[in-house]
Ligand SMILES: Nc1ncnc2c1ncn2[C@@H]1O[C@H](COP(=O)(O)OP(=O)(O)O)[C@@H](O)[C@H]1O
């Protein structure tokens with residue numbers, strides 16, 4: 001990824017305003033709205049700019065209603081921007097909707113795009129014909145997708161009978177039948193179990209790395225982000241409020257992480273230095289510690305003193321991070337832009353970590369195992 005490669009996705013000053021008619025409850029209001037409808041503007045996306053390099057996975061994050069899905073709809077040609085520009089591999093999505101469709105894959109985790117009554121494998125065949133994928137390539141693609149997503153165990157059942165996780169995996173596969181160089185994934189892991197999430201993460205890491213697939217990923221799972229994204233863009237109320245590495249964010253002064261421990265036997269008041277004991281319950285305890293501290297410094301003395309059976313360290317809370325970003329901006333409004341560029345220095349260091357992690361993850365993946 002060099003400076004000279006043109007970005008795959010370019011968004012400049014993108015804006016989307018919805019016009020909605022608001023009606024107060026009650027019959028009077030109903031009549032009034034017929035005579036003089038009260039129009040209301042909802043600014044869903046306001047002056048958002050970013051670009052995504054080939055083979056990059058950009059985390060596009062933000063709370064509910066922030067404008068993430070609206071952005072993705074503009075990038076996939078479903079919605080026309082009110083102002084600004086979006087380009088995907090040189091095409092303007094809403095003008096070139098059909099051509100754009102051949103180069104992108106889209107998944108909206110909240111709803112399926114497959115034929116409800118058909119087995120997933122039939123949907124794949126229809127898509128294969130729609131996109132005119134040659135037989136050999138189709139088989140290769142399906143084999144690869146099956147290897148990562150384990151589809152063949154359920155792909156003969158009608159989609160309506162699938163579990164949420166299975167359906168989501170099938171949806172992802174359906175979006176990739178034509179091997180698109182660009183993927184827009186809007187909460188593809190929502191409501192999935194740990195194993196399902198892991199399969200998806202491995203596939204996405206593989207595609208970005210081995211095939212240079214460019215991915216815009218929206219998720220509420222900071223685990224997805226930590227594993228896959230070197231860079232994130234956070235939007236809130238339609239506006240970009242942060243762009244940079246995730247590590248730098250997690251280490252913001254004031255952010256906390258949670259440590260949950262299960263002990264092999266009951267222990268009394270298991271205190272450790274540098275962490276607040278939040279909760280104790282027979283053989284479990286929860287601690288809160290500053291996110292910029294090395295978890296090792298907390299874990300080592302804990303494990304040395306108590307019989308630890310199992311533990312998990314959670315990512316910093318997303319809402320807390322957003323609050324801290326605003327606080328930092330309020331404290332130093334002028335330096336907001338310089339702070340943003342200082343962030344890029346961290347990205348390099350993190351890139352190395354993310355690469356190493358991806359490598360480890362690939363190594364951890366066993367041969368295709370139907371059994372488990
Ligand atoms: N078709 C629509 N008409 C009116 N308002 C909409 C429409 N779609 C989204 N919105 C509003 O735009 C804002 C952003 O929505 P959305 O892009 O779905 O957010 P996110 O995906 O980040 O949760 C929200 O306030 C939402 O209610």
Ligand SMILES: [Mg+2]
Pocket residue numbers: 068069070186
């Ligand atoms: Mg959404």
